[in-house]
Amino acid sequence: MAFSFLKQKFMKKIFIYCFIFFVAVSCKNSGDGKLENHWPNAGITYEIFIQSFYDTNSDGIGDINGVTKKLDHVKELGANAIWFMPIMPSPSYHKYDVTDYKAIHPDYGTLEDFKKLMKEAHKRDIKIVIDLIINHTSSEHPWFLESKKGRDNPYRDYYVWAQKDTISAYLNKKTITLDSDNIRQWHNPGSGEDFYYGFFIGGMPDLNFDNPKVRKEIYDIGRFWLEEMGVDGFRLDAAKHVFPDDRPVDNHEFWIEFRSEMEKIKPDVYLVGEVYDMKEVVAPYLPGLPALFNFDFHYTLIDAFKESNGSLLVEKQKEILDYYLGITPDFIDATFSSNHDQPRLLNSLNENPRKLKQAIAILMTMPGAPYLYYGEEIGMLGRKPDENIREPFLWDIQANDKGRTTWMEPVYSIDEMVTPLAIQKSMSTSYFNHYKEIIAVRNTNRGLALGNLELYSEDLPKPIMAYFRNHKDQNLFVVHNLSDQGFTIALPEGYENLIYSFGMSKADDGSISMPPYSSIVLEK
Numbered sequence: 001m002a003f004s005f006l007k008q009k010f011m012k013k014i015f016i017y018c019f020i021f022f023v024a025v026s027c028k029n030s031g032d033g034k035l036e037n038h039w040p041n042a043g044i045t046y047e048i049f050i051q052s053f054y055d056t057n058s059d060g061i062g063d064i065n066g067v068t069k070k071l072d073h074v075k076e077l078g079a080n081a082i083w084f085m086p087i088m089p090s091p092s093y094h095k096y097d098v099t100d101y102k103a104i105h106p107d108y109g110t111l112e113d114f115k116k117l118m119k120e121a122h123k124r125d126i127k128i129v130i131d132l133i134i135n136h137t138s139s140e141h142p143w144f145l146e147s148k149k150g151r152d153n154p155y156r157d158y159y160v161w162a163q164k165d166t167i168s169a170y171l172n173k174k175t176i177t178l179d180s181d182n183i184r185q186w187h188n189p190g191s192g193e194d195f196y197y198g199f200f201i202g203g204m205p206d207l208n209f210d211n212p213k214v215r216k217e218i219y220d221i222g223r224f225w226l227e228e229m230g231v232d233g234f235r236l237d238a239a240k241h242v243f244p245d246d247r248p249v250d251n252h253e254f255w256i257e258f259r260s261e262m263e264k265i266k267p268d269v270y271l272v273g274e275v276y277d278m279k280e281v282v283a284p285y286l287p288g289l290p291a292l293f294n295f296d297f298h299y300t301l302i303d304a305f306k307e308s309n310g311s312l313l314v315e316k317q318k319e320i321l322d323y324y325l326g327i328t329p330d331f332i333d334a335t336f337s338s339n340h341d342q343p344r345l346l347n348s349l350n351e352n353p354r355k356l357k358q359a360i361a362i363l364m365t366m367p368g369a370p371y372l373y374y375g376e377e378i379g380m381l382g383r384k385p386d387e388n389i390r391e392p393f394l395w396d397i398q399a400n401d402k403g404r405t406t407w408m409e410p411v412y413s414i415d416e417m418v419t420p421l422a423i424q425k426s427m428s429t430s431y432f433n434h435y436k437e438i439i440a441v442r443n444t445n446r447g448l449a450l451g452n453l454e455l456y457s458e459d460l461p462k463p464i465m466a467y468f469r470n471h472k473d474q475n476l477f478v479v480h481n482l483s484d485q486g487f488t489i490a491l492p493e494g495y496e497n498l499i500y501s502f503g504m505s506k507a508d509d510g511s512i513s514m515p516p517y518s519s520i521v522l523e524k
Contacts, residue, residue: 035443039080039127040233040270040291040369041332042449044439046079047373049340050087050108051095052392052405060406062392064109068117069403071124073421077377077432078439081127083235083272085340087114090138093407094386096131096237097138097204101221111229118230127232129270130225134218135238136204144205148189148196157211160197162186167195199241209242209254219261226266233270234262239289240275248284255288272334279320283327291332294368296320298336301362302348305355308483310465317366318453335368337376340390344375344382344412353379354503354517357434358480361502361519364442365469365478367453377435378421381412388412394420434502441500441521447474448521461487464514475524479505481514488513497523 037043054066067082074082086095089105104111121128137144146155164171167186186195187202198205207214225231236255243250255273262269273289275282282292296316304312324331337359338345349355356379363370375393382389391410395401398415400422412418424430442448451469456477460466463483469476477495481487481503491512498507503518512520 033444035078035440036446036449037080037125038369038443038446038449042367042369043080044078044442045081045083045129045334045369045371046074046077047083047085047339047371049085049374049390051093051407052390053374054393054395054403055405056403058402059107061107062405062407063107064104064113064117066403068113068120071117071120071126074126075124077372077436078443079126079372081129081232082121083129083371084131086131086133088133091140092138092203094390096133097136097140098133099138099141102224114229122230127270128230129233129235129272130231131237132222132225132234133237134207134221135241136198136200136206139198139203139205147205151194157208158214158217159205160208161194162197164188164193164195171195199244200238206241209250215254215257218258222258222262223265226262226269233272236271236273236289239273239285240277240281248281252284252288255285257288259288259290272332279323283324286324286327286331290330291334291369293334293336293339293371294320297333297366297368298338298342301337301359304465305349305359305482308463310460310463310480310482313362313366314453314455314465314467318455321367321453333368334371335363335366336371336373337363338373339371340373341386342389343384344380344389345373346376346379347381347383347412351381352517353431356431357502358482358517358519360435361438361500362465362480364438365448365500365519365521367451367469372435375413377432378418378424379431380418383412394418396420396422438500438502445474445476445499445521447471447476447523451476456492458490460489463487464489477522477524478520479512479514480519481505481517484516486513486515491522494524495522499523 048067050062050064050067053062054070055062056065056069057063087104087108088095088098089100089103090097091099095105104114118128143155143158146153147159171186172184185197185199187198188195196205209215239255240251242254259271262271270291271289272291272293273285274293275285276295279296285292300313300316321333345359346356349359378394382391387408388411391408391413392405394413395403397420421432424432427433447469451471454468454470456466456468463481464487465480465482467478469478476499477492488511491507491510500521504515505518505520506513507520507522
């Protein structure tokens with residue numbers, strides 16, 4: 001009896017191993033079967049807010065050594081690079097108001113810690129991009145402390161100053177933009193009749209880029225991080241606001257100059273800009289900032305689910321890509337499904353698990369260089385205010401989670417509402433394993449990473465999103481059903497090889513069966 005039981009157990013193991021082997025072989029036969037790193041043009045970047053990521057010294061705040069310890073998580077997920085939100089000294093928790101451009105915030109560690117991180121990241125073929133905030137400094141930066149001492153101070157012209165009587169008409173003018181609802185931009189330092197300009201808030205005075213000394217300082221800061229610290233590139237915050245909005249040409253020309261200066265230091269430097277606006281405003285920045293965040297992608301993706309409208313996103317994306325190609329063929333479309341300024345993706349999708357899984361399938365099967373926000377891969381939750389979009393990562397159940405940060409009391413991403421990573425790893429249907437799977441599909445199929453985007457011209461039910469991704473000798477057909485109803489659509493001739501299926505979608509007899517919230521990728 002015991003022998004029979006052992007034999008059954010042995011045969012069960014053999015079956016499991018054979019099944020795993022079969023799946024591996026099936027995956028290997030998809031495309032060329034080799035994992036490839038397409039960064040920066042089409043690779044995947046993982047955004048990290050260090051404050052909330054992993055704490056190694058038990059002070060409740062995430063640190064650089066914590067990121068080093070968790071680099072294998074980024075690698076396992078399939079990302080090719082990390083973008084760090086600000087890491088420099090600052091009086092605020094978010095650190096978008098810098099007081100020292102050539103240092104690490106002491107809560108995060110030291111420059112030596114960062115050098116170790118760079119070494120370990122590059123050892124794993126992971127690139128590092130840091131936030132560079134040059135539109136403004138902190139009002140506590142030494143430059144500004146000097147600047148406000150008087151009109152004759154050598155640092156006065158590092159910032160934008162004006163006498164009260166010359167700007168009186170603007171003092172209470174309410175300016176609303178896509179990235180700011182600030183009531184006023186001119187601020188009094190507390191003494192005298194002069195006011196300084198700060199587009200976002202008074203604690204963030206704008207630098208004066210008409211001053212060549214300021215530009216020289218900025219280029220020297222870039223040199224420090226590229227040469228001495230070895231970073232691979234910069235994410236340029238508030239790139240549209242280096243000069244005021246009524247001087248867009250000056251903005252465009254500055255970024256061309258900035259790119260030129262950085263490429264003198266590091267020819268393959270990666271620059272991605274935040275220009276939060278419509279495509280006609282964004283596109284002229286491409287000669288200076290070859291990668292730009294595609295905010296339209298984020299919002300249109302969410303709208304497509306809200307309206308169950310499959311054509312909405314694919315047509316918008318095609319329109320944007322064609323428009324950018326009219327400016328330059330050398331651009332990187334930095335797509336994203338969520339980031340540190342928007343509500344968590346799962347909240348935006350009504351906390352529907354199938355929608356979240358399908359959203360990442362759409363992101364990974366569309367053209368672009370996708371960005372993933374930390375915690376998205378475990379279904380973290382969060383709504384405004386911003387702190388609650390940046391809550392601590394859940395590595396394990398709270399009792400076992402020695403690295404979970406405690407700098408804030410989370411409201412949304414708590415054990416009762418979000419399953420920690422350690423648990424999700426053992427769940428075949430978890431968000432984490434779903435993310436890993438679809439990222440691996442993208443990284444083993446050049447058509448998905450590098451292919452062009454062609455619309456499927458046949459009449460389709462409103463919720464169906466369908467498009468072709470073609471690259472050299474690989475031709476792919478991608479379909480997503482963005483509704484809670486099932487549909488059957490005609491299958492284009494010749495697309496018979498299944499690359500990926502989500503939600504029990506299947507293709508046979510010249511048609512594709514698409515259950516609610518399902519996706520499929522087929523190869524010709």
